[in-house]
Amino acid sequence: MLRRAALGLLGCLSLTVVAPALSFAQDKKVTIRIASAFEQTTDMMQAAKRFADLVKERSQDNIEVKLFAGGQMGGEKDIVEALKLGExxxxxxGTYPIVSLTPKYSFFDAPFVFRDKEHVYKAWSGKLGDEVRDNFKKNHGIRAIGMMGRGYRHITSNTPINSVDDLKxxxxxxxxxxxxxxAFSATGAVVVPIALPELFTSLKLGVVSASDGPFDQIASFKLQEAQKYIALTGHLYATSLWLMNDRFYEGLSAKQKEVVxxxxxxxxxxxxxxxxxSEKALGEKLQQAGMQFTKPDYAAFMAKAKPAADKLFSEQWSVTTADEIANIR
Structure with missing residues (x-):
């Protein structure tokens, strides 16, 4: 009896040792090249590095991941085309793939449509996001692996913005x-299209007296040296899409797919x-640099921008309505 127990234990131990070695034994080794227009230091590419490390470890080196950041393989348009072609x-x-491949869903990259980050994520994980993912796959051969956040866009200004009326x-x-x-024209603001590299000079010269952007843009363009106030409107929560060539993905083994x-x-x-x-740290940095934050009622901004949004939904985003999105809970 003891001998049978010992043999049984030995069998279990043998399986425990051998199983991992066999997990990828039948799988052809593959390489995943990840390209991005964003620099390696960004949160997006740091997360991609975490992905690469996890894949390497869990596939026991059966899947190699190589990162090409900072536009080494071109801009976002080039990367999307390469994904479509299987190159x-x-x-x-960012959200360029939605705007360029599924323009009827480009409200995902529009201001005053969503209440907050959670609202964006619920829409993306629901029916509307499913429709975008299906379109990517069926019409472009691209699989959406997932989405991560990048931060809210706010308004910088020379004078404090305490309500939407202050934009008039x-x-x-x-x-x-x-x-x-x-959307911003509907709030009463006078919109002046200016290239981003010219923003700082335009603010200093008084060509414009306000701008919109996330904290990282505000800090990297040193707007704290040209503006005194930030209105925390959070009128768009920016996101990053991770996409994969669908034919490549389908060519992976079941175990490789599980790891990925x-x-x-x-x-x-x-x-x-x-x-x-990063958003928290940058906000503190901007405050320490002398910028003062105001927190106007965001719902009032959405209400002012709604007529413009409704028109866009009617003319360009006909797959849904502003009211339907507002009811996503």
Whole structure:
């Protein structure tokens, strides 16, 4: 009896040792190249590095991940095209793929549409996000691996903004995005399209007296040296999409897919934590530099911008309505 027990224990020990070695024995080794226009120091690429490390460890070196940050493989348009053609395995991008590949869903990159980060994530994980993912896959051969946060956009200004009425007549810098131009025009602001590299000089010369952007943009362009106030409107929560060539993904073994899926889930959650911590640290840095924060009622901004948003939903984003999105809880 003791002998049988010992043999049984030995069998269990043998299985425990051998199983991991066999997990990827039948799987062909593959390489995942991840390209991004964003620098390696960004939260997005730090999260991608975590993904690479997790994949390497859990696949027992069966899957190699190589990172190409800072536009080494081109800008976002180039990366999306390479993903579609199967010339690249994976990309870490902003929301450009939604705007360019599924323009009817580009409200994901528009101001005054979502209440906050949680609202964005619920929409992305629900019916509307499913439709974007299905479109990516069926029409472009791209699989959406997941989404992580990048931070809220706020308004900088020369004078404090305590309510949406304070925007009336204020000259504010915008890029060339129609949703931004239309929405801020609806609040009563005077929108002046200016290229981002010219923003600081334009503020100093008084061409404009306000701008919008996330904390990292405000800090990197040293707007604390040109502006005194930040209104914490959070009118858009910016996100990063992680995409993979679908044919490549489907060519992975079941075990390889499991490793990739779980590593992506954990790395994206890590990226969200990094983004939240960076946002907090940058906000404190800007306050220490002398910028004063105001917290106007965001609902009033959304109400002012709603007519412009409704028109965009009617003309460009006909897959849904502002009211339908507002009811996502």
């Amino acid at each position: 690249l395995e994976m990309g870490v991008l 007549g204020m000259k504010i810098r915008m890029g060339q995005s129609k949703p931004f131009i239309d 899926n779980q590593a992506a889930k954990e790395a994206l959650a890590y990226g969200d934590e990094l983004a939240a911590a």
